Amino acid sequence: MITIIGAGLGGLTLASVLHKNGIASVIYDADLSATSRHQGGMLDIHQETGQAALQAAGLLEAFSKLILENGDALRILDKTGAVLLTHDGDGSRPEIERGVLRDLLLSTLPPGIVHWNARVTGIGRADNGFKLSFADGSVTTADILVGADGAGSKIRPLVSDANPTYAGISFVELRYLDADRNHPMAAALVGKGLMFAFSDERGLIGHREPNNELCVYAALKVPADWAKQPMSRALLQEHFASWHADFHELLAKSDGDLLPRPIYMLPVGHSWPRTQGVTLLGDAAHLMSPFAGEGANLAMIDGADLANAIIAHPNDVESAFAAFEATMFPRARVAAAESAANLDIAFEPDAPRRMLEFFENRGVTSD
Helix, strand or coil: CEEEECCCHHHHHHHHHHHHCCCCEEEECCCCCCCCCCCCCEEECCHHHHHHHHHHCCCHHHHHCCCECCCCCEEEECCCCCEEEEECCCCCCCEEEHHHHHHHHHCCCCCCCEECCCCEEEEEEECCEEEEEECCCCEEEECEEEECCCCCCCCHHHCCCCCCEEEEEEEEEEEECCHHHHCHHHHHHHCCCEEEEEECCEEEEEEEEHHHEEEEEEEEECCHHHHHCCCCHHHHHHHCCCCCHHHHHHHHCCEEEEEEEEEEECCCCCCCCCCCCEEECCHHHHCCCHHHCCHHHHHHHHHHHHHHHHHHCCCCHHHHHHHHHHHHHHHHHHHHHHHHHHHHHHCCCCHHHHHHHHHHHCCCCCC
């Protein structure tokens, strides 16, 4: 039995591919239920990682029916509101809402595999396996353990002393409901898919979502404790004082609460020695900033690769884990280095020009 901590995209992909191949697993997750909280915004799913993982789970065709039309369209602006690039997208990185994708993976698993409201509070070695303690006072044991429990992983200390560190950037999430009718300025700025506006070492990242909603992140180079203060739209506008009036309207008229999201990362190239009976995947293994768009994709391909390694070594989990880590470590190192480099580009003083060069070098030009 494979015990997985975390019912995010990586843990669910692992369980889905294992189940498809007749291998039992159990997942423990801290969420109260599958629907207890919003899972986050849009994800662009890459051919070589996320889509390959969905193929391994037999879900690529079902996934194709759930993507957001034109979700990979792109606009790049500067602080004056000038549009530097518009691209309608080519479908190679289709966009899907995170919650919809998680529901798709959950649909492949029979009832009882995922144990909700199971927050791990303690873990230690027990005989030849592990003893897990939960917030409700219950205890269980596991022979084979996979940490798919994200940035604050409870499993990571079993293999590594590394802790996430602040990346120097904080996001503030703003949301806009029925955007075309209620927020036409915001809808026009964001466009059909993704919008980047960076200048003066700060930026706005917007995305169209299903049901005519928008999500916008104000991205700021601020100290780690900045996000702990009371957040207001006026405070955000101060950081964008020299920006065009349209951006001030965008910041002033969102719906609901403002949600601060400091960005943390593990060291580029984070790895660990082979540790008996346990491994990590996804953000638990290689947390990075979102500036390469790889986090969810890597978690999913990690899950598929680990499942395939277990399938290939049915009676030797140590060889399976070693084979998985030998593939995962270098792949994550490359993605984390790219993420760090892209973060630097986005927050340089001449960010609009550098971002334009970045996309043009990858063949993305205005339609």
